[in-house]
Amino acid sequence: MLISFVIPTYNEEQSLEKLYSLIAAHTPAEHTFEIIFVDDGSTDGSLAVMKQLHGQDSRVKVIRFRRNFGKAAALMAGFAHSDGEIIFTMDADLQDDPEEIPSFLAKLDEGYDLVSGWKYPRLDPITKTAPSKLANFTIRAGTGIKLHDFNCGYKAMRREVAKEIKLYGELHRYVPVLAFGRGFSVTEIKVRHHPRQFGHSKYGFKRLARGLYDFITVIFLLQYTRRPMHFFGGLGLASLVAGVLIDLYLLGVWFTGQSIGTRPLLTLGTLLIVVGAQFFSLGLLAEMISYSILSREDEYTIREVLE
Numbered sequence: 001m002l003i004s005f006v007i008p009t010y011n012e013e014q015s016l017e018k019l020y021s022l023i024a025a026h027t028p029a030e031h032t033f034e035i036i037f038v039d040d041g042s043t044d045g046s047l048a049v050m051k052q053l054h055g056q057d058s059r060v061k062v063i064r065f066r067r068n069f070g071k072a073a074a075l076m077a078g079f080a081h082s083d084g085e086i087i088f089t090m091d092a093d094l095q096d097d098p099e100e101i102p103s104f105l106a107k108l109d110e111g112y113d114l115v116s117g118w119k120y121p122r123l124d125p126i127t128k129t130a131p132s133k134l135a136n137f138t139i140r141a142g143t144g145i146k147l148h149d150f151n152c153g154y155k156a157m158r159r160e161v162a163k164e165i166k167l168y169g170e171l172h173r174y175v176p177v178l179a180f181g182r183g184f185s186v187t188e189i190k191v192r193h194h195p196r197q198f199g200h201s202k203y204g205f206k207r208l209a210r211g212l213y214d215f216i217t218v219i220f221l222l223q224y225t226r227r228p229m230h231f232f233g234g235l236g237l238a239s240l241v242a243g244v245l246i247d248l249y250l251l252g253v254w255f256t257g258q259s260i261g262t263r264p265l266l267t268l269g270t271l272l273i274v275v276g277a278q279f280f281s282l283g284l285l286a287e288m289i290s291y292s293i294l295s296r297e298d299e300y301t302i303r304e305v306l307e
Contacts, residue, residue, distance in 0.1 A: 003033040004084030008074035012092040013045040019090075020053050020060065022098040028105065036061045036078045037092075041068030071153075072167040075175075079162040087162045089155045089175075095123075096154040097192045104156035104189065113184035114161050116147055116176050117154035119193035135173075135215075142219055143177050147188050150176055154191055160184075170214040181222040228286030236279030243272030 005023055009016065020035060027033045037050045039062065050062045063077050075089060086108065090096045096117070107115040122129055132151065139150050151173045165178040176186045224231040246269030250260045260266050 001031050001086060002084040003027060003031050003086045003088060004078075004082035005033065005035045005088045005090060006038065006075060006078030006082060007035065007090050007092050008038045008040055008071050008078070009042060009046055009050070009092040010040045010068065011042050011044045011046060013042075013049055015092055015094045016046060016049045017053065019092060019094055019098070020057075022094075023090075023101070024057075026098040026101050028102055031086075031105075032059075034059045034061060034082070034084060036063065036082055038074040038078045039064045040070065040074045041065050070169070072169060072172040075172055076167050082159075082162070085159050087157050087159060089153055089157075091153040095119075095194050097194060100154070100189075100191045103191075107187060107189055108156055108158070111185065112187045114155065114157040114176060114179045114186045116149065116186065116188045117152040117191040118147070118149040118188045119152055119154075120148075120190040121193065122149075123193050135212075139174070139177065139215060142215065143180070143222070145177060145180050145186065147176055147186070149188065150174065152191070158184075169217070171218065173214065174218045177218055177222070226290060228290055229283035232279045232283030232286060236276040236283065238276075239272045239279060240276030243269045243274075243276060245269075246272065 007019070016037070023033070023035060035053075037053075037060065039047050039050060047062075047064060050060070054060045054062050061081060063074075063081055065074070065077070078089075079087065086105070088101070088104065090098075100117070104115050104117075122132075124132075132149075136148060136150055140146060153172075155175060157175075157179070161179050161182075161184050164182050164184075165175060167175070167178075171178065176188075180186045220231070246265055250263065250266055250269065254260050
């Protein structure tokens with residue numbers, strides 16, 4: 001069985017050669033492997049090291065982006081150029097331990113489609129661990145998927161998982177969520193986590209904010225991509241009902257002889273009716289776009305066919 005290791009890389013010059021050696025040493029002998037380094041616009045000597053490794057070992061592939069496009073794009077490029085039946089994703093900073101490779105494979109052998117790492121204990125500063133705990137709690141509550149570390153870059157998955165999930169923006173954080181939404185079985189294992197040896201973290205609060213926006217996107221993609229009217233229609237109906245009830249109340253007041261023309265409540269009721277109609281219009285437009293763009297294959301995922 002061929003294993004593909006997809007490794008997004010951004011300014012990790014000092015780590016790459018050691019990471020290559022560790023992967024080669026700890027991949028079980030019964031498996032062949034390839035390593036796909038995706039250079040995400042590095043400005044140090046990372047590319048030169050990758051080219052050197054490629055020259056030494058034909059199992060090493062290098063994909064070079066024209067600029068920094070982000071981790072999600074790097075993973076998608078790596079998936080597209082991989083040939084393995086099993087695909088690992090790893091960070092290039094040596095914090096993920098290749099000694100764990102057999103443990104991931106053993107878990108996949110139990111029948112799971114995707115195995116996600118759980119960095120335990122996590123050896124990062126509190127500026128990274130505190131936001132991460134909050135994010136993981138929010139994702140668990142919002143999706144019902146009982147994982148502890150959604151954003152761990154260390155994962156193993158069957159090829160069909162990588163083929164079906166679509167990543168962009170910061171959606172690499174939600175690979176287990178997207179896979180689960182397509183019907184794949186997902187689990188996690190504890191993995192050793194090492195402190196960063198070289199370079200510096202690319203994590204920042206900007207990424208945390210982008211991750212929050214993408215979390216909202218993921219929830220919408222999982223629940224409403226194929227039925228957007230259920231979301232917009234629900235909002236529109238609530239707004240319309242509230243607006244109509246307010247205006248009916250004011251109509252009754254008007255029949256008693258009181259003036260309602262200058263009452264703020266009249267403006268609110270009218271505004272709610274208009275907003276409700278707009279939500280319904282958005283829902284109908286989204287339904288038409290969804291119907292015209294989504295292919296039939298997007299509606300389902302097949303585990304097995306017996307003919």
